Amino acid sequence: MNFTLKIWRQKNRTDEGRFVEYTVKDISPDASLLEMLDVLNNDIVRKGEDPVAFDHDCREGICGSCGLVIDGRSHGPNRGIATCELRMRSFRDGNTIVVEPWRAKAFPIIKDLVVDRSAFERIMQAGGYVSTKTGGVPDANAIPIPKPVAEEAMDAAACIGCGACVAACPNGSAMLFVSAKVSQLALLPQGQVERTERVQRMVARMDAEGFGNCSNNYACEAECPKKISVEHIARLNREFIRAKVAG
Amino acid sequence: MKLESKIPAGPIEKKWDDHRFNLKLVNPANKRKYTIIVVGTGLAGASAAASFGELGYNVLAFSYHESPRRAHSIAAQGGINAPKNYANDGDSIYRLFYDTVKGGDYRAREANVYRLAQVSNSIIDQCVAQGVPFARDYAGYLDNRSFGGAQVSRTFYARSQTGQQLLLGAYSALSRQIGEGQVKFFSRREMVDLVLVDGMARGIVVRNLVTGELESYAADAVVLATGGYGNVFYLSTNAKACNATAVWRAYKKGALFGNPCFTQIHPTCIPVGGDYQSKLTLMSESLRNDGRIWVPKKQGDTRKATDIPEEERDYYLERLYPSFGNLVPRDVASRRAKEMCDKGHGVGPSKMAVYLDFADAIRRNGKAWIEEKYGNLFDMYHEITAEDPYKTPMRIYPAVHYTMGGLWVDYNLMSNIPGLYVIGEANFSDHGANRLGASALMQGLADGYFIIPYTIGDYLASTKFKPVKTDDPPFRESTKTINDMVNKLMSIQGTRTVDDFHKDLGKIMWEYVGMGRSEKGLKKALKFIPELRKEFWSDVKVTGKENDLNAELEKAGRVADYLELGELMALDALNRSESCGGHFREEHQTEEGEAKRNDKKFSYVAAWEFKGENKKPALQKEALEFEYVKPSQRSYK
Numbered sequence A: 001m002n003f004t005l006k007i008w009r010q011k012n013r014t015d016e017g018r019f020v021e022y023t024v025k026d027i028s029p030d031a032s033l034l035e036m037l038d039v040l041n042n043d044i045v046r047k048g049e050d051p052v053a054f055d056h057d058c059r060e061g062i063c064g065s066c067g068l069v070i071d072g073r074s075h076g077p078n079r080g081i082a083t084c085e086l087r088m089r090s091f092r093d094g095n096t097i098v099v100e101p102w103r104a105k106a107f108p109i110i111k112d113l114v115v116d117r118s119a120f121e122r123i124m125q126a127g128g129y130v131s132t133k134t135g136g137v138p139d140a141n142a143i144p145i146p147k148p149v150a151e152e153a154m155d156a157a158a159c160i161g162c163g164a165c166v167a168a169c170p171n172g173s174a175m176l177f178v179s180a181k182v183s184q185l186a187l188l189p190q191g192q193v194e195r196t197e198r199v200q201r202m203v204a205r206m207d208a209e210g211f212g213n214c215s216n217n218y219a220c221e222a223e224c225p226k227k228i229s230v231e232h233i234a235r236l237n238r239e240f241i242r243a244k245v246a247g
Numbered sequence B: 001m002k003l004e005s006k007i008p009a010g011p012i013e014k015k016w017d018d019h020r021f022n023l024k025l026v027n028p029a030n031k032r033k034y035t036i037i038v039v040g041t042g043l044a045g046a047s048a049a050a051s052f053g054e055l056g057y058n059v060l061a062f063s064y065h066e067s068p069r070r071a072h073s074i075a076a077q078g079g080i081n082a083p084k085n086y087a088n089d090g091d092s093i094y095r096l097f098y099d100t101v102k103g104g105d106y107r108a109r110e111a112n113v114y115r116l117a118q119v120s121n122s123i124i125d126q127c128v129a130q131g132v133p134f135a136r137d138y139a140g141y142l143d144n145r146s147f148g149g150a151q152v153s154r155t156f157y158a159r160s161q162t163g164q165q166l167l168l169g170a171y172s173a174l175s176r177q178i179g180e181g182q183v184k185f186f187s188r189r190e191m192v193d194l195v196l197v198d199g200m201a202r203g204i205v206v207r208n209l210v211t212g213e214l215e216s217y218a219a220d221a222v223v224l225a226t227g228g229y230g231n232v233f234y235l236s237t238n239a240k241a242c243n244a245t246a247v248w249r250a251y252k253k254g255a256l257f258g259n260p261c262f263t264q265i266h267p268t269c270i271p272v273g274g275d276y277q278s279k280l281t282l283m284s285e286s287l288r289n290d291g292r293i294w295v296p297k298k299q300g301d302t303r304k305a306t307d308i309p310e311e312e313r314d315y316y317l318e319r320l321y322p323s324f325g326n327l328v329p330r331d332v333a334s335r336r337a338k339e340m341c342d343k344g345h346g347v348g349p350s351k352m353a354v355y356l357d358f359a360d361a362i363r364r365n366g367k368a369w370i371e372e373k374y375g376n377l378f379d380m381y382h383e384i385t386a387e388d389p390y391k392t393p394m395r396i397y398p399a400v401h402y403t404m405g406g407l408w409v410d411y412n413l414m415s416n417i418p419g420l421y422v423i424g425e426a427n428f429s430d431h432g433a434n435r436l437g438a439s440a441l442m443q444g445l446a447d448g449y450f451i452i453p454y455t456i457g458d459y460l461a462s463t464k465f466k467p468v469k470t471d472d473p474p475f476r477e478s479t480k481t482i483n484d485m486v487n488k489l490m491s492i493q494g495t496r497t498v499d500d501f502h503k504d505l506g507k508i509m510w511e512y513v514g515m516g517r518s519e520k521g522l523k524k525a526l527k528f529i530p531e532l533r534k535e536f537w538s539d540v541k542v543t544g545k546e547n548d549l550n551a552e553l554e555k556a557g558r559v560a561d562y563l564e565l566g567e568l569m570a571l572d573a574l575n576r577s578e579s580c581g582g583h584f585r586e587e588h589q590t591e592e593g594e595a596k597r598n599d600k601k602f603s604y605v606a607a608w609e610f611k612g613e614n615k616k617p618a619l620q621k622e623a624l625e626f627e628y629v630k631p632s633q634r635s636y637k
Ligand SMILES: Cc1cc2nc3c(=O)[nH]c(=O)nc-3n(C[C@H](O)[C@H](O)[C@H](O)COP(=O)(O)OP(=O)(O)OC[C@H]3O[C@@H](n4cnc5c(N)ncnc54)[C@H](O)[C@@H]3O)c2cc1C
Pocket: B039, B040, B041, B042, B043, B044, B045, B062, B063, B064, B065, B068, B071, B072, B073, B074, B075, B076, B077, B078, B079, B080, B162, B163, B189, B190, B191, B192, B225, B226, B227, B228, B237, B238, B239, B242, B243, B245, B246, B282, B401, B402, B423, B424, B425, B426, B437, B438, B439, B440, B441, B442, B444
């Protein structure tokens, strides 16, 4: 397959950035989009130029490193997968593909397609945990958890922290990401003790990092590679109100 | 140099308890006076750094990732072992110990393995307390599944994302420590050198991957938790950035490298598609609980899998190993798959694949049941191959997956360099010549949560430290060496890319140092690798700038190290003129084609000592003694 690519190139945080056009030829339909970029980058290097920088690692949809806006869609046209899982057979031969980084105020661009998602780290540090210490915990089976509850917690815990939800949201909101963590721990008995504080601290940090508000647009759920449900946002809102009342 | 394993005396059940009692303690108020560097924040590193922080040490943690949650551990699918015996099927610490020593084909230290089995139960408790959503049964209690090499159900899991959930647990504990300022986390930093002062590990030099700057950090001890080196083969199930640089540079500073040739080839991976391929995808071993492996009886059979009638299929693992069947250990399953393909029974376009078939399980339990257990693996397979595994069997083939070899450590997980600790996949310790499934997560967390927090205290409490500063000569010398290397890589401006060289190396490694090894082949590898290395250093092309985010330069440094490590692996494989576990020397096999050990000559850990650039490393041997599990020909019949 052959493609024309329009790729966002930006030298550093302060550079203005622009689209640059490339062509790639003889790409296997079974190759992934990132493998197509590998082919492109090797060509660019052979020409003596600086290859396109992009984040990636596991290449199987679990580490959350990769994240490209492809033809205007976070993680590309297919639902429920990350950028690295996207195969070229999803595109039509000869097409032009537009590749951009996540665009959100809270995720500054570092270079080309690589963005700084450390705001997510700071939200986690503000309360995304159970304050247990190593050792001194009860036997694992001392806390039975009904299967449906455990399953729902697992649905929320499946978030890979990629940031597609933020990139997809017209307001650059991080509600889906934050709600997934809050929800997981609010559902489980282990999370009860710090339930009130946790939601308050995480939401406060989220606001301080410059993420926008949620206006129930639901683009986040549509672009989330792990199909995290917006119902978690509803739970976060309930938790937040509950905390206010309790606080 | 004499290798001291420091295995405590006494009966195996009491060694660790006695040892812990004998270890010196750092008084709580003094802990804040010590600084510990942790390189790597995957399962091993994150659990260690969080635990150190909780104890009150100052911790500096480093990763080339932007976040600890991106570490390769996140990709582990199947599960984590612990002999809780919740299934009431006869499991015990002793049985897990026995299975692991036997599974490793009697090339691991008994005392370490016993301790691993002992602390593994606490890992499950710890993770549950953190909120890890393990799978549960309808009564709300924890569920288990089976993995290869065991006849009990002792594997805890969270769908097919166990590594993700365990890492997120450790990451949350670490995040809390970072938030409290007890741990400082340095993201996008790659350790490029270990710094010794008076022979002790006292710091590291890292490259800031965003600015390209070399930065120095000093501490009282350095812990490497940098993962495995399977990517020396180019194609493997490891994440793309996994690399050997930290351990390799430490090796060149004097740390011994243990059993470098012990590589695990995992039997169930999606086969190679084409030259564009950048990595291989694992299909978790847990699938062998319900999937049946087979090939057509007829050679070169081109019919569709579903058109081949039952009596014309060879379920070769069930035929050869009636008692373990599809759940034989990985090395055995991989070798048999290769043998079937070599004999012309392979399937799929490349004929280098066998079937993993779920039709029976779907008939027995329904599609929904399979979907709940393995749904995301099935989706992943579908996404990659465009074939629906609910309708047609998966095609699978072995791929490089894990490295049992790594830096040599003693019972305290300290290398031969005082103050340098190595944990997780980066060390050589507990898996011998073959790792059992669901045991790497267990080992990483055992090392990080429950072993090193005790043993490092003993070292800190019993050592006198003179103050060091990051502009002291050893740091400046390291920085200069690395700077020179970077400049050299940038200045060659040859004709071939880093990937070109990496792929070439991978082909040599897979062909001669892969699943089947022979004296003749290994000697070829020992000729080809240095030739390729020479070519690399005169013809590689690295573009971009050194003081910028430059992925090509990062890769170049890593491939430069692989080009040396690959040679050491071949040398070690040549030296070990026996077959054991995943190390299969074609000259040494039983009549039935199983690995044939030579305990008289090779019941030792091969620990290699760096002797200078382009010089042959020296071999140190640590003899292995088996007091409890008597070595015998492994049998899974
Ligand atoms: C696809 C797959 C599935 C698996 N499934 C299972 C399973 O089901 N059960 C099981 O028990 N095991 C499984 N394993 C094996 C297991 O996942 C790994 O062995 C284990 O997670 C390794 O953990 P670790 O902490 O030692 O290293 P890693 O998780 O690899 O972490 C390494 C860390 O070191 C950092 N690092 C490395 N080098 C440097 C450097 N030079 N400078 C700075 N930082 C550095 C990285 O950034 C990272 O933070 C699987 C492995 C694979 C590939």
